[in-house]
Amino acid sequence: MPTRxxxxxxxxxxxxxxxxxxAWRARQRGMRVTVFEREAAGSGTxxxxxxxxxxxxxxxxxxxxxxxxxxxLRSAAxxxxxxxxxxxxxxxxxxxxxxxxxLVARDADEARALERQLAFRGSLGLNATRVRPSQARELExxxxxxxxxxxxxxxxxxxxxxxxxxxxxxxxxxxxxELRERAGVSGVLVSDGxxxxxxxxxxxxxxxxxxxxxxxxxxxxxxxxxxxxxRIPVRPVKGQTLRLRDPAGPGLLRRAVRFEEGYLVPRADGxxxxxxxxxxxxxxxxxxxxxxxxxxxxxxxxxxGVSELEIAELCVGLRPATPDNLPVIGAGAVEGLVxxxxxxxxxxxxxxxxxxxxxxxxxxxxxxxxxxxACAPSRFGEALRRPEQPPAPARDQDEAPxxxxxxxxxxxxx
Numbered sequence: 001m002p003t004r005x006x007x008x009x010x011x012x013x014x015x016x017x018x019x020x021x022x023a024w025r026a027r028q029r030g031m032r033v034t035v036f037e038r039e040a041a042g043s044g045t046x047x048x049x050x051x052x053x054x055x056x057x058x059x060x061x062x063x064x065x066x067x068x069x070x071x072x073l074r075s076a077a078x079x080x081x082x083x084x085x086x087x088x089x090x091x092x093x094x095x096x097x098x099x100x101x102x103l104v105a106r107d108a109d110e111a112r113a114l115e116r117q118l119a120f121r122g123s124l125g126l127n128a129t130r131v132r133p134s135q136a137r138e139l140e141x142x143x144x145x146x147x148x149x150x151x152x153x154x155x156x157x158x159x160x161x162x163x164x165x166x167x168x169x170x171x172x173x174x175x176x177x178e179l180r181e182r183a184g185v186s187g188v189l190v191s192d193g194x195x196x197x198x199x200x201x202x203x204x205x206x207x208x209x210x211x212x213x214x215x216x217x218x219x220x221x222x223x224x225x226x227x228x229x230x231r232i233p234v235r236p237v238k239g240q241t242l243r244l245r246d247p248a249g250p251g252l253l254r255r256a257v258r259f260e261e262g263y264l265v266p267r268a269d270g271x272x273x274x275x276x277x278x279x280x281x282x283x284x285x286x287x288x289x290x291x292x293x294x295x296x297x298x299x300x301x302x303x304x305g306v307s308e309l310e311i312a313e314l315c316v317g318l319r320p321a322t323p324d325n326l327p328v329i330g331a332g333a334v335e336g337l338v339x340x341x342x343x344x345x346x347x348x349x350x351x352x353x354x355x356x357x358x359x360x361x362x363x364x365x366x367x368x369x370x371x372x373x374a375c376a377p378s379r380f381g382e383a384l385r386r387p388e389q390p391p392a393p394a395r396d397q398d399e400a401p402x403x404x405x406x407x408x409x410x411x412x413x414x
Contacts, residue, residue: 008034008178010211010362011199013185013223015041017049017161017347018340019215020168021355024089027175029363034207035177036199038184038219042165045217048241048317049348050265050273051164052256053079054101054156056121064324067374071327072346073124074371075353076157082352083159089174090167095160095268101256102131102140103151104302110260111149118151127155142252142305158256158265161348187224188212188337196336200225211362213338217320218283220328220341230333232377234342236283236318240291241275244309252305261298264306272309274299278319287314319344322380329357329375338362339377 010026012019015037023033035041055072083096105111114130121128129152136150137143143150172179189197189206198208214220218236246252250270257264262276276298277291292314299306322328322342327350332339340358343350357375360366 008032011209012213014216016046017351021351025355025359033177045317048315049161051159051161078352090170092167095163100154101156105149211336215340218318237321238279240277243313244272246270
């Protein structure tokens with residue numbers, strides 16, 4: 001098929017929150033931008049996310065976790081201004097709630113974990129207050145009387161990812177970003193000299209551009225045309241969430257409630273997102289009764305009123321995970337290739353910072369940033385030169401979902 005006459009300066013593969021945020025920022029810097037999305041914009045994992053802006057949630061992953069924490073703190077600080085600017089550009093709300101979070105323990109072991117969280121947050125200079133069960137129930141009367149301890153985290157906010165995606169889509173279109181939906185990219189085009197020249201679509205069309213940003217989430221590692229040493233080891237990690245609504249409207253919870261097995265996040269319209277599963281099941285996107293049962297059972301112990309809510313939707317998302325759980329942000333091994341993927345559970349949180357970093361790379365204005373170095377695609381070394389492994393096969397459907405059991409790390413969502 002013929003090449004389009006007007007060439008973009010940059011092609012972005014993927015129209016989730018990362019791809020759209022990069023597209024919006026790049027267009028603001030004067031670049032001609034084309035975004036390709038294999039389905040509808042914002043219809044993937046970003047749409048399923050709970051949207052918590054909780055950067056301390058990954059603190060137990062060692063050295064890589066410390067770097068991720070720093071990334072998260074920096075991006076969380078960008079969110080208020082990012083949200084305000086996006087709302088002005090799109091004339092749409094992004095659902096930013098600054099009501100805080102309660103981190104809740106139900107037994108002595110979980111209470112000890114909260115004490116460690118309190119000490120850690122204090123060492124970072126972050127706001128966290130230890131509250132007795134009676135105080136926690138004064139803050140959130142819907143909590144069960146059996147809770148042992150809680151932490152009040154006033155600076156852990158949330159946004160509604162579906163509203164953010166809609167606002168980003170509008171802002172991009174208003175700024176004349178070319179958004180081509182249901183136009184999947186099969187691979188990138190590379191010149192004989194080893195530089196990006198564009199992409200090829202599944203339909204056979206070739207679109208030329210000197211730069212390509214890969215923001216395709218879980219599917220980022222499957223592009224044709226890349227040499228083995230330039231590929232990124234990204235795997236899917238399945239997560240399921242329940243979307244609930246209160247026919248009486250808002251009021252059950254004002255704050256997000258996080259607990260060892262998951263989280264319950266309120267929306268301004270009286271709906272809630274209940275989540276916390278993490279399953280190594282390859283590209284399986286089937287929703288399961290077992291996941292819904294476990295989510296409701298665990299949440300009911302702490303917020304009994306959740307049983308009175310109506311089930312609106314059971315959602316499945318595939319989080320793009322890397323071997324060290326850090327995102328991949330930076331220039332690839334092929335000239336003109338930029339990666340913006342592997343955000344795992346932190347795509348919503350890290351969207352403003354990722355857009356800033358990637359746009360700096362595209363415009364050659366990004367200063368030497370040690371955090372960007374921590375996310376560099378080259379860090380995987382030998383892993384990039386090994387043949388790509390196929391996705392792990394799904395286990396039998398009657399197996400219980402693989403669930404994380406650490407409340408400190410169950411907070412960010414999909």
